[in-house]
Amino acid sequence: MNLRELQYLVAVDEHRHFHKAAAACFVSQPTLSGQLKKLEQELGVQLVERNTRQVVMSAAGREVADQARLILAEVKMLKEIAQQHANPLAGSLHIGLIPTIGPYLLPHVMAALRRALPELKIWLHEYQTAVLLERLRQGELDVLVLALPVETGDLVVHDLYREPFRLAVERNDPLSRQAAVTLGDIQDANLLLLEEGHCLRDHVLDVCLAAGAGRKTDFHASSLETLRHMVGEGMGMTLMPELAVPEKVRRNELIRYVPFVEPKPTRRVAMVWRKNSHRQQAFEAVANTIRESLPVRVYF
Amino acid sequence: MNLRELQYLVAVDEHRHFHKAAAACFVSQPTLSGQLKKLEQELGVQLVERNTRQVVMSAAGREVADQARLILAEVKMLKEIAQQHANPLAGSLHIGLIPTIGPYLLPHVMAALRRALPELKIWLHEYQTAVLLERLRQGELDVLVLALPVETGDLVVHDLYREPFRLAVERNDPLSRQAAVTLGDIQDANLLLLEEGHCLRDHVLDVCLAAGAGRKTDFHASSLETLRHMVGEGMGMTLMPELAVPEKVRRNELIRYVPFVEPKPTRRVAMVWRKNSHRQQAFEAVANTIRESLPVRVYF
DNA sequence: TATACTGATAGATAATATCTATCATTTGGA
DNA sequence: TCCAAATGATAGATATTATCTATCAGTATA
Numbered sequence A, B: 001m002n003l004r005e006l007q008y009l010v011a012v013d014e015h016r017h018f019h020k021a022a023a024a025c026f027v028s029q030p031t032l033s034g035q036l037k038k039l040e041q042e043l044g045v046q047l048v049e050r051n052t053r054q055v056v057m058s059a060a061g062r063e064v065a066d067q068a069r070l071i072l073a074e075v076k077m078l079k080e081i082a083q084q085h086a087n088p089l090a091g092s093l094h095i096g097l098i099p100t101i102g103p104y105l106l107p108h109v110m111a112a113l114r115r116a117l118p119e120l121k122i123w124l125h126e127y128q129t130a131v132l133l134e135r136l137r138q139g140e141l142d143v144l145v146l147a148l149p150v151e152t153g154d155l156v157v158h159d160l161y162r163e164p165f166r167l168a169v170e171r172n173d174p175l176s177r178q179a180a181v182t183l184g185d186i187q188d189a190n191l192l193l194l195e196e197g198h199c200l201r202d203h204v205l206d207v208c209l210a211a212g213a214g215r216k217t218d219f220h221a222s223s224l225e226t227l228r229h230m231v232g233e234g235m236g237m238t239l240m241p242e243l244a245v246p247e248k249v250r251r252n253e254l255i256r257y258v259p260f261v262e263p264k265p266t267r268r269v270a271m272v273w274r275k276n277s278h279r280q281q282a283f284e285a286v287a288n289t290i291r292e293s294l295p296v297r298v299y300f
Numbered sequence C: 001t002a003t004a005c006t007g008a009t010a011g012a013t014a015a016t017a018t019c020t021a022t023c024a025t026t027t028g029g030a
Numbered sequence D: 001t002c003c004a005a006a007t008g009a010t011a012g013a014t015a016t017t018a019t020c021t022a023t024c025a026g027t028a029t030a
Helices: A003-015 A018-024 A029-043 A059-086 A102-116 A129-137 A199-211 A224-232 A280-293 B003-015 B018-024 B029-043 B059-086 B102-116 B129-137 B199-211 B224-232 B280-293
Strands: A091-097 A120-126 A143-147 A156-170 A191-194 A216-221 A238-241 A255-259 A266-273 B091-097 B120-126 B143-147 B156-170 B191-194 B216-221 B238-241 B255-259 B266-273
Touching: A003 A018, A003 A029, A003 A059, A018 A029, A029 B059, A059 A091, A059 B029, A059 B059, A059 B091, A091 A102, A091 A129, A091 A280, A091 B059, A102 A120, A102 A280, A129 A143, A129 A266, A143 A199, A143 A280, A156 A199, A156 A224, A156 A280, A191 A199, A191 A224, A191 A238, A199 A238, A216 A224, A224 A238, A224 A255, A266 A280, B003 B018, B003 B029, B003 B059, B018 B029, B059 B091, B091 B102, B091 B129, B091 B280, B102 B120, B102 B280, B129 B143, B129 B266, B143 B199, B143 B280, B156 B199, B156 B224, B156 B280, B191 B199, B191 B224, B191 B238, B199 B238, B216 B224, B224 B238, B224 B255, B266 B280
Parallel strands: A091 A120, A091 A143, A191 A216, B091 B120, B091 B143, B191 B216
Antiparallel strands: A143 A266, A156 A238, A156 A255, A156 A266, B143 B266, B156 B238, B156 B255, B156 B266
C-alpha cells in the first residue's frame, strides 16, 4: 500500500468517475484503475463497485476512503513540520550557555539577534559546562556558548571573543585606589571562588597560579552574584569577567572593579556545536550577530 | 514520500543504529541509508545526524518521526477496517425491507439468521419501495427484501417466496363463517387500502381488478396495523398478507382472517441487490436462511 | 446502427527500491 | 602502533513497481 493509492481512492470517492479522478491525480485512467485494483487485492476487500452508469463506493470503500483522507491530512502535517525546520534561519534554535556568561552576555545581544534573525525562535538553556556538553551530544541542544578550554572531542569550536577579568575588591581596600593592578598585587590576596563545576573557578585558579599561588578561602559561592555580595561584605576579593562588571559605578557602590595592566588575564568564550549538524549557517549567523553587538571592552 | 521511508525513519529513531534499524525493517543497511537520504532531500531538512559513534536525531527528525509514527498507526487502522469488511459473512450488512414485510417476516427469521451467520452484523432499515431502491443504488443499503413487481432495472432479483393473502373481515360479517372465500365474494365488498406509496396497495388493487372491480372506500391507512383496527371497527374488509395473520385466534378476536380458495391471490417477495456487488455470497446465505425459517403457510 | 463513453486488460517503458560490493572514516584491541 | 572490526555512504546492477499507450468489452445515446 502506498500514499498514491490512497490519493486515487479518495479521488474516486470524490469524483465518482474514473477518468475525472485520474485527471485530478495527474495520471492516466488505466493507471488509476490498475492501482485501485491492486489496493483492493492487497486489502482483500472490494472498495469500489463499478459499472458504466455510476461508480458506487462499497461500505468498505467509504470507510477506507475516510481513513485514507485522515492519513493524507497527517502526511501534509508531516511535510509542514519538515518545512518549518528546513529553513535553518527559521524554526527553533536551542542555545546552551554557562551561568557566568548567559546573564551578562544576553542583555547586550538579544535585541540584535531578534532583529538580525527574525524567523529564528531562540530557546535559552543555562547549565554548567559538563551538562551542556552532554545535552549537546544527545541532540537536545543545538549549540553552546561557553568558556574554553573544555574537552570538546569532535565538536566544532568556533571562537567568539576573549573576555578580560577585573579585580573586584571592597571599596575600602587599598587596591581599590589604584588605576590598575598587576598579578603581583594579588599574590597574597584572599580570593573568593565559585563552587566546583564552574569552569570560571578553574580559570581563576589558573590566573592565581600565574600570579604565584595566591591564598584562597575555603568558602565557595554558587553564583557570581553571591560572590559579588561576599566581596562587598569584605570577605575577600575575586576576579570578575568584564561583561559582569556594571557599566555605571554608583556613588555608594561597595565594590570597585579594578582593571589589570596588560597583558590582562582573560578567558576565551566560544560557540560549540556538533560536527555533523547541518545548521552551521544559523550558528555562524548567531556568532556574527553576537560579535557585532558586544561592547568594545571585550576582544576578538 | 512513501510509507516505507517513514518506517525506516521510525526504526532509526528507535534503534539509533542504521544496521539494526535495517534489520528490523528486513532490508539491507545501504537501502535504509539511501531511502532515508532520499526522504531528507524530499523534505529539505536533515532528520538524522550521523557519525560513527552514535546516531543523533535532529530536532526536525524527532518531530517528523513522531508524526510518522502517528501516520503508520493510522495506516494499521485502515487495514483493520478493510479486514473487517473483507470477510463477506462478517462485518456489516444493511438490509432494507418494506413495512408490510419487515415486522411480520423478521420475527420468524432473525434467530435463525443470528445462528447461521454469527459474524454478520445485520442492520435493518424500513422504508417504502421507492426509497429502498434509491438507497440501494446509492450504496447506502446492500440488499432489499420487497414485493414484486418493481422497476429493478439492472438490479439482481432473487426470489424468496410467494405469500398468499387472506380476507380480513369483522367477526360478525357473514363471510367470516365461510371456511374459504372466492374472489367473487369480495366483488361488492368495501375494501380498505393502504395509502399511496405502499406497493401492497397496488397488489390489493390488482386482486380487486381480477375480482371484478370491488368497491373501495376513500379512507386510507398508513400501516397494516391501522388497517387492522379499522377492519375490527367494522369499517370494511381488506386483504392481509399471510405472515401478518396472527397464528393463534383469540376467543374475543374482532377479526376473522378467511383464506381464499385455490388459486389464492398472492404476492411475490424477493431479495434485490446491485449487480456489481461482491457480497452475493452473503445475500444468498441470508436468502437460504430466510427460506428455511419460514412457516409452511407461505410458498416457494 | 454507429458513435461515444465507461472501466479493464495487455504489453512496453520509465521510475524506483533493493541488492551486493566496496569505500572512507573511526574505534578498539592486541 | 598497527590491524581488524564497525559504522554509514556510494556505485553499479538487478528486481520490482508505476505509468504509459493501445485496445478491448460492454453500455448508452443519437
